Amino acid sequence: MKRILSLLLLLCALPAVAAVKVLATVPEWGALAREIGGERVDVMVATTAMQDPHRIEARPSLIARARNADLIVAAGAELEIGWLPLLLRESGNDRVQPGQPGYLEAASVVQLRDVPQTVDRSMGDVHAAGDPHLHLDPRNILLVAAALSERLARIDPAGARVYRDKLDHFTERWRAAMIRWEAEGASLKGCSFLQVHRSFGYLAHWLGMDVRGELEPKPGIEPGSAHLSNIVASQQNAPAAMILRAAYQSETAGKWVSEHTGIPLVTLPFTVGGTPQATDLFSLFDDTLARLKSAVKQP
Amino acid sequence: MRIRKRVVAWACVSMLAAPAWAEDASEHARLAAELAALREQIVQMQSMYERRIAALEAKLAGAAKAEPTEQAASSPQIESPPAPQVPYPASAKSGASSFNPEISLVLQGAYTNRKKVEDGHIGGFVSAGGDAHGEDQRGLTLDHTELVFAANIDPYWRGQTTVAVLDGEAEVEEAWFQTTALGHGTGIKAGRFRSGIGYLNEQHEHQWDFYGQPLMYKALFGDNGYSQDGLQLKWVAPLDTFVELGAEIGRGQNFPGDDRNLNGANSQALFAHVGGDVGISNSWRAGLSWLHTRAGARESDFETEHGIDVEGAFNGRSRVWIADFVYKWAPDGNPAQRNFKFQAEYFRRSESGNLDVDDGLYSNLWRTRQSGYYLAGVYQFTPNWRAGLRYDRLSSGWQSLGDNPADIAIVRYRPNRISTMADYSWSEFSRIRLQWSRDRSIPGLTDNQITLQYIMSLGSHGAHKF
Numbered sequence: 001m002k003r004i005l006s007l008l009l010l011l012c013a014l015p016a017v018a019a020v021k022v023l024a025t026v027p028e029w030g031a032l033a034r035e036i037g038g039e040r041v042d043v044m045v046a047t048t049a050m051q052d053p054h055r056i057e058a059r060p061s062l063i064a065r066a067r068n069a070d071l072i073v074a075a076g077a078e079l080e081i082g083w084l085p086l087l088l089r090e091s092g093n094d095r096v097q098p099g100q101p102g103y104l105e106a107a108s109v110v111q112l113r114d115v116p117q118t119v120d121r122s123m124g125d126v127h128a129a130g131d132p133h134l135h136l137d138p139r140n141i142l143l144v145a146a147a148l149s150e151r152l153a154r155i156d157p158a159g160a161r162v163y164r165d166k167l168d169h170f171t172e173r174w175r176a177a178m179i180r181w182e183a184e185g186a187s188l189k190g191c192s193f194l195q196v197h198r199s200f201g202y203l204a205h206w207l208g209m210d211v212r213g214e215l216e217p218k219p220g221i222e223p224g225s226a227h228l229s230n231i232v233a234s235q236q237n238a239p240a241a242m243i244l245r246a247a248y249q250s251e252t253a254g255k256w257v258s259e260h261t262g263i264p265l266v267t268l269p270f271t272v273g274g275t276p277q278a279t280d281l282f283s284l285f286d287d288t289l290a291r292l293k294s295a296v297k298q299p
Numbered sequence: 300m301r302i303r304k305r306v307v308a309w310a311c312v313s314m315l316a317a318p319a320w321a322e323d324a325s326e327h328a329r330l331a332a333e334l335a336a337l338r339e340q341i342v343q344m345q346s347m348y349e350r351r352i353a354a355l356e357a358k359l360a361g362a363a364k365a366e367p368t369e370q371a372a373s374s375p376q377i378e379s380p381p382a383p384q385v386p387y388p389a390s391a392k393s394g395a396s397s398f399n400p401e402i403s404l405v406l407q408g409a410y411t412n413r414k415k416v417e418d419g420h421i422g423g424f425v426s427a428g429g430d431a432h433g434e435d436q437r438g439l440t441l442d443h444t445e446l447v448f449a450a451n452i453d454p455y456w457r458g459q460t461t462v463a464v465l466d467g468e469a470e471v472e473e474a475w476f477q478t479t480a481l482g483h484g485t486g487i488k489a490g491r492f493r494s495g496i497g498y499l500n501e502q503h504e505h506q507w508d509f510y511g512q513p514l515m516y517k518a519l520f521g522d523n524g525y526s527q528d529g530l531q532l533k534w535v536a537p538l539d540t541f542v543e544l545g546a547e548i549g550r551g552q553n554f555p556g557d558d559r560n561l562n563g564a565n566s567q568a569l570f571a572h573v574g575g576d577v578g579i580s581n582s583w584r585a586g587l588s589w590l591h592t593r594a595g596a597r598e599s600d601f602e603t604e605h606g607i608d609v610e611g612a613f614n615g616r617s618r619v620w621i622a623d624f625v626y627k628w629a630p631d632g633n634p635a636q637r638n639f640k641f642q643a644e645y646f647r648r649s650e651s652g653n654l655d656v657d658d659g660l661y662s663n664l665w666r667t668r669q670s671g672y673y674l675a676g677v678y679q680f681t682p683n684w685r686a687g688l689r690y691d692r693l694s695s696g697w698q699s700l701g702d703n704p705a706d707i708a709i710v711r712y713r714p715n716r717i718s719t720m721a722d723y724s725w726s727e728f729s730r731i732r733l734q735w736s737r738d739r740s741i742p743g744l745t746d747n748q749i750t751l752q753y754i755m756s757l758g759s760h761g762a763h764k765f
Contacts, residue, residue: 047632048579048632050631051631052633054635057582057634058763058764058765059576059582059765060541060572060573060574060583060584060765061540063541063543064538064540064575065539067484067535067536068538068539081762082727082762083762085761086761086762086763086764089477089479090486091484091535092481092482092483092484092485092486092533092534093482094480095482097479099454121728124726125726143340220727221725222681222682222683
């Protein structure tokens with residue numbers, strides 16, 4: 001009997017290195033958690049690149065994941081306001097509530113752009129804290145990576161050294177990649193574009209591109225045909241160089257404007273998994289730049 | 300120029316402050332990363348300031364007034380550091396107003412064209428009474444206006460209240476607080492709350508996909524669903540599949556029970572939910588619930604075999620079982636453009652006790668076993684348009700009145716109703732709905748009802764459940 005008991009105890013003691021369970025709300029932060037956490041983390045992502053992160057439902061499967069998570073990495077700035085608060089409440093998991101070490105918002109470590117002066121629902125789905133689509137400026141990725149490494153070390157002190165080393169390694173590779181991307185993207189400077197939703201503000205800022213407007217009349221409001229006709233008319237004299245669309249966004253509006261103006265419609269992965277090429281954070285930027293550049297060359 | 304100086308000064312302070320963090324010499328690597336991040340921030344700031352300075356210079360060159368630019372130069376946005384240094388910032392926003400509760404107001408109203416019915420209770424079922432909130436009214440009506448306040452109370456509790464405002468009355472639909480920091484998947488809710496039984500029961504009227512609730516809910520609980528004044532314990536199992544178990548005790552003053560003014564709990568409920576995803580596009584939830592209530596003298600109207608109206612008071616217990624199922628589909632799991640929702644619920648209710656008629660002059664035995672269900676499907680085919688179909692059916696089932704000394708007429712009937720609707724949403728906060736129903740819930744009456752309804756949400760509207 002004693003033998004069996006001690007054997008059981010031994011068995012219980014064996015899996016000493018339990019992986020840190022990370023739940024990322026969007027694919028980019030899931031990919032980053034894999035870079036920084038490596039083998040020590042078990043990453044789940046709540047959404048795919050084909051899903052609009054504003055419009056996700058608090059599905060039972062997501063509640064189950066939030067229940068078991070040690071760390072939730074969210075974009076923040078109200079991007080997930082329609083579902084994440086509910087997940088957190090329904091999960092009954094105290095470790096991942098806002099204000100706890102197990103809750104990290106990317107927006108909390110980055111200076112957000114386009115903070116509206118006034119907020120009113122007549123302006124559509126505006127984000128009062130600023131534009132939450134911050135990951136397409138690679139400099140922001142480094143800020144979030146540092147915060148994520150610190151947070152993982154706090155939750156799993158035994159792996160602190162691993163997270164630090166992984167962060168250093170990642171930072172080094174990322175800096176090298178950024179030099180390459182900036183050289184590649186130099187030709188895009190001053191290049192103007194229309195976008196379906198305000199998804200690419202940070203990308204434009206980083207590359208010095210010129211945002212000429214959105215196809216949506218207001219954030220989160222579907223464009224009607226009258227509105228699109230106005231856009232077509234406004235592009236007659238000095239047309240934008242391209243129309244940008246994230247992989248999850250409907251193609252209809254962009255296609256229509258493209259057909260009536262001749263401006264090429266470019267589908268960008270927007271996040272990891274948005275195109276077959278964008279398999280991690282590095283290839284996300286590689287592919288984004290390649291697609292932008294081929295659109296500029298096209299005419 | 301002053302701004303440029305400030306940048307340099309800020310950068311110097313950051314550099315000087317940095318070594319102070321290096322309490323441990325072995326943290327060199329981390330420091331390096333932090334320094335790198337800091338440099339990154341400085342580069343960002345610099346580029347931001349350069350842009351702003353350029354903009355300012357351009358403005359200065361063209362502007363007649365110097366004062367507005369001066370104001371812009373000292374705007375708080377410029378001075379704010381790139382990364383806040385709060386240990387675990389909950390959210391990027393801050394400010395005194397963030398202590399205010401989230402306030403939401405829902406405006407609901409309708410135009411209804413239907414037959415005028417004096418006693419509109421469902422055939423073969425005891426009237427559950429309740430307050431119809433204008434649902435049985437004809438013509439242009441204002442349904443109740445729903446006012447919701449919700450906020451975190453402190454790090455441990457969250458509270459919410461929902462008040463339904465109607466002419467000359469304000470009804471507290473919900474007023475509860477719940478734990479936020481208990482952990483282990485556990486949650487406790489106390490106060491007045493919509494019971495967790497069934498699927499639709501927890502949802503407020505503005506969340507319904509059709510005008511008017513399913514006949515099943517009307518027969519079971521009256522017009523407002525089943526609310527508890529009590530305590531709820533919920534637990535989510537630590538599994539990859541969603542498994543949630545819940546238990547409730549309450550005052551049980553609402554139909555099918557009544558207010559017995561006890562020291563103990565007059566109602567008990569248990570429920571279990573399981574759910575998950577199938578592939579990326581499909582998700583589902585299924586549930587089983589049980590509710591037990593007791594009534595001391597639950598009054599309702601009856602008719603005798605001779606056509607005389609009498610009042611009966613039920614004394615006994617009711618047991619309700621509800622099975623519910625919800626399935627949702629969206630291409631690639633992205634419901635923004637197109638999605639489909641199917642829901643179905645089935646109930647069985649058994650009651651046993653006595654029915655006192657004419658103030659106890661006659662005492663009948665009262666035993667019933669009744670059932671019913673509804674099926675509903677809603678398809679969103681563009682971001683703005685949805686269409687739906689719902690079918691309701693109840694069965695008056697088995698009813699026994701013993702020797703029936705009061706000669707109460709037993710009504711055997713299978714009420715049914717079919718409804719079809721189309722709604723348009725300008726955004727997630729505004730919706731207008733047109734619905735047609737063929738209602739056969741009253742024996743011998745077929746009522747074709749047409750309703751045009753609006754639902755408008757003002758303020759910080761909370762997320763809806765699955």
